[in-house]
Amino acid sequence: MPGPDSVLADAASAPPAPSPNTAETLLRATLDAIDAGLLVIDEAGNILTMNRRFEELWCVPRDLPLRGRSGMLLPLMRSQLSDAEEFLPQLTDASRAVGGGQDVLHFKDGRIYERYGRLLKIDGRPAILWSFADVTERRRLDGELDKHRNHLLELVGEYTEELAVAKETAESANRAKSSFLANMSHEIRTPLNAIVGLTHLLRRERQDCAEQDKLRKIYDAAQHLLAIINNVLDISKIEAGKLQLEQCDLRLDDVIDNVFSFVLDKARDKGIELVVQMAPALGGVLNGDPTRLSQILLNYVGNAVKFTERGFVLLRGSVVEDRGKELLVRFEVQDTGIGLAADEVRRLFTAFAQADSSTTRRYGGTGLGLAINQRLAQLMGGQVGVGSELGRGSTFWVTAVLGKAGDVAVAGPAEDKLAWRVLLADDVAVAREAIGGMLEAAGMRVDCVDSGEAALQLLADAEQAGDAYRLLLLDAAMPKFDGMAARRRLQQMPLAQPPIALLMTFQDDARIRDEAWRAGFAAVLGKPLTGSRLRDALKHLSMQRDSRPPPTLATSAVEQILARDYMGARLLLAEDDPINQEVAVALLAETGLGVDLASDGAAAVEMVRTTDYDLVLMDVQMPVMDGLEATRAIRKMAGREFLPIVAMTANVFSEDRARCLDAGVNDHIGKPVEPDMLFAVLLKWLPKRNEPHIVSTAPRAPDGDEWHARLERIPGLDVEQGLKNVRGAAATYARLLYKFAGLHAGDSEVLRAHLAAGRIKEAERLAHTLKGSSGILGAVRLQALSAELEAALRATHVADLEERQKEAALDLELGTLVRAITAELADGGAAGR
Secondary structure (H helix, E strand, C coil), X not given: CCCHHHXXXXXXXXXXXXXXXXXXXXXXHHHHHCCCEEEEEECCCEEEEECHHHHHHHCCCCCCCCCEECCXXXXXXXXXXXXXXXXXXXXXXXXXXXXXXXXXXXXXXXXXXXXXEEEEXXXXXXXXXXXXXXCHHXXXXXXXXXXXXXXXXXXXXXXXXXXXXXXHHHHHHHHHHHHHHHHHHHHHHHHHHHHHHHHHHHHHHCCCHHHHHXXXXXXXXXXXXXXXXXXXXXXHHHHCCCCCCCCEEEEHHHHHHXXXXXXXXXXXXXXXXXXXXXXXXXCCEEEEXXXXXXXXXXXXXXXXXXXXXXXXXXXXXXXXXXXXXXXXXXXXEEECCCCCCHHHHHCCCCCCCCCCCCXXXXXXXXXXXXXXXXXXXXHCCCCEEEEEECCCXXXXXXXXXXXXXXXXXXXXXXXXXXXXXXXXXXXXXHHHHHHHHHHHHCCCEEEEECCHHHHHHHHHHHHHHCCCCCEEEEECXXXXXXXXXXXXXXXXXXXXXXXXXXXXXXXXXXXHHHHHHXXXXXXXXXXXXXXXXXXXXXXXHHCCCCCCCXXXXXXXXXXXXXXXXXXXXXXXXXXXXXXXXXXXXXXXXXXXXXXXXXXXXXXXXXXXXXXXXXXXXXXXXXXXXXXXXXXXXXXXXXXXXXXXXXXXXXXXXXXXXXXHHHHCCCEEEECCCCHHHHHHHHHHHCCCCCCXXXXXXXXXXXXXXXXXXXXXXXXXXXXXXXXXXXXXXXXXXXXXXXXXXXXXXXXXXXXXXXXXXXXXXXHHHHHHHHHHHHHHCCCHHHHHHHHHHHHHHHCCXXXXXXXXXXXXXXXXXXXXXXXXXXXXXXXXXXXXX
């Protein structure tokens, strides 16, 4: 902080205050420097001051004494103004200056000034400050601008009128042209339809080959001409504003199948690969005009096939924008054809314009297809476009707004098949990408190769690594080593679990299907492969169940009696868990019993309605319809009142048995099912057969010690109990454990989701299923924890904290068990056995 001495020093060094004379001189110099004329006058008319610019403005003589009254000033001002009588009386009117009053003054010599007023207080008395600014030049420029603006407005008005006349003339001519085209199209179609129809009839009547050839050419030419007429008619309808779009439910796969059916033969003759790649969001039901959408896509795809000699044509669909009730969808047709030059692209979507307009044109057409596409796309709320490079192919695209038609969910394959490992072999990269994407969308683990040789090598490597492929898709037309050859070679490979093989082909006819069936293919998929066709195939495959024999313990006496006296009896097993299904089928198959499977109670009811079974094994807890409800439904059927029904459930308390008996079951088996107990119950209730069968009772060779050693290292596993449930077959037991690990690895996450969403019943059902599966495999700790959680979820008085604690314990045990099973059994071939 400065001290007194420094303050005094600063004061001594400051410049001295100006004297009154100096201040007045400074004020006068400042006022004179202002460009506007200034006048200060009080309300009595006394002039208090003025600046030099004011004196120059009004030609005030320097020697004229103006201090005091303004009477001497007024004659000078009046002599120069053309409107003096209007403005001079206001000079001392304070009301004119309130709020910054403004006036315009016109001088006789043409000058224009703007006058501004402002009220002041001087020594406590009111005064007015008037300023006069020269705006002559600005007003002149404004006037010129107004003149030009008015002139432009006149010109625009004239041009607008001329354009309106020209527009009306053009529209009138266009309407006349469209009307003419429409009339001519109808006139030509009438005789053309007769030509097509009569030619078709003649082709059926005539047998001579030469005549048939001529009639075929007439028919093809008529069809070509009919297509041209249809295009002309469409463009005339569009230009005349008479084309109305239909709005109905559609499936894109149906539209795509229809489009490709028109070009499939031409593409096949050229050897062009046709590929479809649709976003999963487009797999459901949509709303739009399927006919016009097909027309757009067919114009694009047809051109792509026409201008492509080798390679592929890819139809791709994606969602650009989800607008709630609508989707903005983009379709692209990419080809490897001749491509287009930049100047050709610019005129493509103009009616009657073509890329090749020479007289030596190689490709036919009217040049209307793309113009129609553009107009149809606009009607559908979209646009069209193209990207192309000469000699490298083209990609034509279109966008369209399609509505969502309610529930668009698409049924996929069964849940236990979603984790299949799949191998796809196709020599065309875009086909591998498209089909591989469909498989991945279905939950598959997909690997892709480009040849049959590579596929076989990968199959062998996967088998050796203990992670075998479950499904194999082979293209029928791969060079050198095609799908058929690869399948025949596969049959010679010593694989423990060969994959299910599917053949993909453009030649989807009876001959190919017969050949594929003889080669061991499970199904033939026609190309181009769509999502719905692939989903149908996967759904069909997911319903197929493996049944592997063979236990290795010596047969018990109860089992011998079943095999001897009841071979051929037909049973229905109603069970939703894949592990329990496989174990039960394996046990029953040993005795010669026939077993059908139902994955839920509703399916069991329908199968009993149509088939005479000797006995039904009914799981209690199943989706759709539980076992007790299914039993009650069966008991109401005529002729099924006394059908033996045996309940199987992990709930073994007395009240559970009572519920089963009240529902109408004959007996009750607790889970995990002990084979001898199962066989004893079957003996009790199966109707005896008249013809006994002799079955060898020689003991089967036990499995090697290596399996036992591996199994013993898995924590939480009662190996002896598990082996007992599969009649001592260690290899079978290992395979079931490995399958259990794959099926139930994600149960903890699903359980948490159920609990978080408050889906207690679903969580209880999952715990129950896990209890049954783990129990039958001897996973005693996991079985106990699952049972505790199931009981906690069932008891409504249990606190959430206790449920969470039990869930956490089960999560830890399940994770430990799955990791141990994978570590011990993955490299030993368990996955492929």
